[in-house]
Amino acid sequence: MGYAEVYAGWKADPEGFWLEAAKGIDWVEPPTKALNDSNAPLYEWFTDTKVNTCWNAVDRHVESGNGSRAAIIYDSPVTNQKRTITYAELQEKVASLAGGLAAKGVTKGDRVVIYMSMVPEALISMLACARLGAIHSVVFGGFASNELAVRIDDAAPKAIIATSCGIEPGRIVEYKPLLDEAINLSTRKPEFCVILQREQAPADLIEGRDCEWNAFQEGIAPAECVPVEGSHPAYILYTSGTTGQPKGVVRPTAGHLVVLNWTMKSIYGVEPGDVYWAASDVGWVVGHSYICYAPLIHGNTTIVFEGKPVGTPDAGTFWRVIDEHKVKVLFTAPTAFRAIKRQDPQAEFVGKYDISTLQTLFLAGERADPDTIEWAERVLGVPVIDHWWQTETGWSIAANPVGIEQLPVKIGSPSVAMPGWNMQILDEGGHPLPAGELGAIVAKLPLPPGTLPTLWNAEDRFKKSYLSQFPGYYETGDAGYMDEDGYLYIMARTDDVINVAGHRLSTGGMEEVLAAHPDVAECAVIGVTDELKGQLPLGFLCTNAGTTKSSEDIVKECVQLVRDKIGPVAAFKLAVVVDRLPKTRSGKILRGTMVKIADGEAYKMPATIDDPAILDEISEALQSLGYAGSA
Ligand code: COA
Ligand code: AMP
Numbered sequence: 001m002g003y004a005e006v007y008a009g010w011k012a013d014p015e016g017f018w019l020e021a022a023k024g025i026d027w028v029e030p031p032t033k034a035l036n037d038s039n040a041p042l043y044e045w046f047t048d049t050k051v052n053t054c055w056n057a058v059d060r061h062v063e064s065g066n067g068s069r070a071a072i073i074y075d076s077p078v079t080n081q082k083r084t085i086t087y088a089e090l091q092e093k094v095a096s097l098a099g100g101l102a103a104k105g106v107t108k109g110d111r112v113v114i115y116m117s118m119v120p121e122a123l124i125s126m127l128a129c130a131r132l133g134a135i136h137s138v139v140f141g142g143f144a145s146n147e148l149a150v151r152i153d154d155a156a157p158k159a160i161i162a163t164s165c166g167i168e169p170g171r172i173v174e175y176k177p178l179l180d181e182a183i184n185l186s187t188r189k190p191e192f193c194v195i196l197q198r199e200q201a202p203a204d205l206i207e208g209r210d211c212e213w214n215a216f217q218e219g220i221a222p223a224e225c226v227p228v229e230g231s232h233p234a235y236i237l238y239t240s241g242t243t244g245q246p247k248g249v250v251r252p253t254a255g256h257l258v259v260l261n262w263t264m265k266s267i268y269g270v271e272p273g274d275v276y277w278a279a280s281d282v283g284w285v286v287g288h289s290y291i292c293y294a295p296l297i298h299g300n301t302t303i304v305f306e307g308k309p310v311g312t313p314d315a316g317t318f319w320r321v322i323d324e325h326k327v328k329v330l331f332t333a334p335t336a337f338r339a340i341k342r343q344d345p346q347a348e349f350v351g352k353y354d355i356s357t358l359q360t361l362f363l364a365g366e367r368a369d370p371d372t373i374e375w376a377e378r379v380l381g382v383p384v385i386d387h388w389w390q391t392e393t394g395w396s397i398a399a400n401p402v403g404i405e406q407l408p409v410k411i412g413s414p415s416v417a418m419p420g421w422n423m424q425i426l427d428e429g430g431h432p433l434p435a436g437e438l439g440a441i442v443a444k445l446p447l448p449p450g451t452l453p454t455l456w457n458a459e460d461r462f463k464k465s466y467l468s469q470f471p472g473y474y475e476t477g478d479a480g481y482m483d484e485d486g487y488l489y490i491m492a493r494t495d496d497v498i499n500v501a502g503h504r505l506s507t508g509g510m511e512e513v514l515a516a517h518p519d520v521a522e523c524a525v526i527g528v529t530d531e532l533k534g535q536l537p538l539g540f541l542c543t544n545a546g547t548t549k550s551s552e553d554i555v556k557e558c559v560q561l562v563r564d565k566i567g568p569v570a571a572f573k574l575a576v577v578v579d580r581l582p583k584t585r586s587g588k589i590l591r592g593t594m595v596k597i598a599d600g601e602a603y604k605m606p607a608t609i610d611d612p613a614i615l616d617e618i619s620e621a622l623q624s625l626g627y628a629g630s631a
Helices: 003-012 014-024 053-066 087-103 120-132 145-155 175-185 213-217 253-266 285-297 317-325 334-343 370-380 459-467 507-515 551-565 591-598 613-624
Strands: 070-076 081-086 111-115 135-138 159-163 165-168 171-174 192-196 210-212 233-239 247-252 275-278 301-305 327-332 360-363 384-386 423-426 439-444 473-482 488-493 497-500 503-506 520-530 534-543 574-577
Touching: 003 014, 014 253, 053 087, 053 120, 053 253, 053 285, 070 087, 070 120, 070 317, 081 087, 087 120, 087 192, 087 213, 111 120, 111 145, 111 175, 120 135, 120 159, 120 233, 120 285, 120 301, 135 145, 145 175, 145 233, 145 247, 145 551, 159 175, 165 175, 171 175, 175 192, 192 213, 210 213, 233 253, 233 285, 247 253, 253 285, 275 285, 275 317, 285 301, 301 317, 317 327, 327 334, 334 370, 360 370, 370 384, 423 473, 459 473, 488 497, 497 520, 497 534, 503 507, 507 520, 507 534, 507 551, 520 591, 534 551, 534 613, 551 574, 574 613, 591 613
Parallel strands: 070 301, 111 135, 111 159, 135 233, 159 192, 192 210, 275 301, 275 327, 327 360, 360 384, 534 574
Antiparallel strands: 070 081, 165 171, 233 247, 423 439, 439 473, 473 488, 497 503, 520 534
């Protein structure tokens, strides 16, 4: 069956389609029904089931005789370590950690925050939570104390599992002091912490609160898998919205299992036993779905890579990993390839390795620019497949499903809607737009299994953010168009979210931090185009009258403030002091116009602008930073 038939089959009988896909999962109580629409427009899937995620990701493979198969290959060029963990070993490690957590009182429904670097223990922690029905919330290591504290307060975890440090090229980032500070700042203190000591920077433990990873598990009986209802949250993953308060995306257990298992064959084209590598971080949704859960649920070998595409030690690292571990599918963000291309434009490193096992490269996380796709295709000699999704969805909205049928690639498009997704392009009034016209990209409800049913502790925000603008549809927050063949083109966000090196960040959140600086009266943060990272945040600061500090000092302090409050991942390094910000007569800051000026694009003078002369001042300020066509 080709894509068109599979898609039409889903459309004709969504219930039958997902019940069929559900056969790939081991159930304690199998589904008799797929969709539960009793609470529309909030939908749930497989609510009449009982199931355990860890059983499906680990135990069942041991049970079926594949215990000696590699589950995780850890490859860490930053520590010069490599380690393989078989499914049988993984089962032992996960059951042991889960036993420790259970002995300390963690049970089904309790939250556990995980703040770890890219080590196999991060996956073991996630799976141990899943084994108990505890709800994990992984926080990316590049976030600082304040961001971690906000997430702790929202999730109210019983426990936190952390590594003592993370390793970035050229520096060791001590996580433990950041964790201690976050717990200090938070109002919902965890009962205990489990700390994995890394030899690069072991941490001081706080007696009575912190337990050392190994000692914590010693002499304790391993835990069995706890069956949970299909709609039980598997995890919460916080992602950036328009404000500094992140959105806690909830992932439902059963839909997550069914759909991820389905994608491995249908979208990525891999068979159980194949080596699958998502070069991302467990702190992001790509890491949740495609470093941890999907490959393990499907019985693949997943790679946990602790390094960067360049500089660890060179631009050939990716090819070495593919060669050494016989990687069949690589999934990463376009920015990683831009980084490699910049250092090794002739791809000389490729020739040093045997990458013949590589079948397909998948890109996601940000818009894939044609140059990067063409370069990757040329140097790797394999299909390069762009696919589009979000933290909220957990899997592809649009892709080229090579496991079903490889459709013609149209560069600049992540291809077509996957089964489960009925995509439309609407104008501001909610009317469908014809092919080729730019509008809001929306999905007709219900969303397919695995997608968010709601936001943690914030059902009203869920409805307001995603369901209210276009009743009957889920608003993706992306703008774009669809061509006559149903190929989608994702052009821009419709909100204040920017995408820096495939990382989703809130300019609103950065503005909140800047506004708290005592010398800043008003500010605006925009995303400017960057050749390597796609976008970079850039701040405009209006200072208080009478400040005695120099603009230079204020900028320096503001850059440090964002680094301290949000974290290095914000990559906030550009800011400039201006007298005033361009606004409409009603006081709305004209961020869109500022972006166009910064990127050197033509713009229309907004009819409602308060004082057009301000735009010249903005242009001058941007030129001082090397933007607005100054080059
Ligand atoms: N813990 C602590 N700090 C971290 C971190 C972590 N886990 N991850 C990143 N940081 C820090 C970095 O050290 C850097 O700090 P600096 O300002 O002192 O240099 C900052 O956060 C920005 O990190 P990053 O965005 O990774 O930029 P980079 O310049 O170090 O590397 C790329 C650029 C393109 C090589 C890198 O972003 C990359 O490989 N991205 C693609 C893959 C990816 O992870 N995509 C995510 C979604 S699929
Ligand atoms: P995140 O939730 O961090 O995965 O970010 C999701 C957002 O990243 C989407 O809403 C898009 O704006 C952007 N994005 C992800 N994948 C793509 C893609 N393939 N093409 C264009 N934009 C993408």
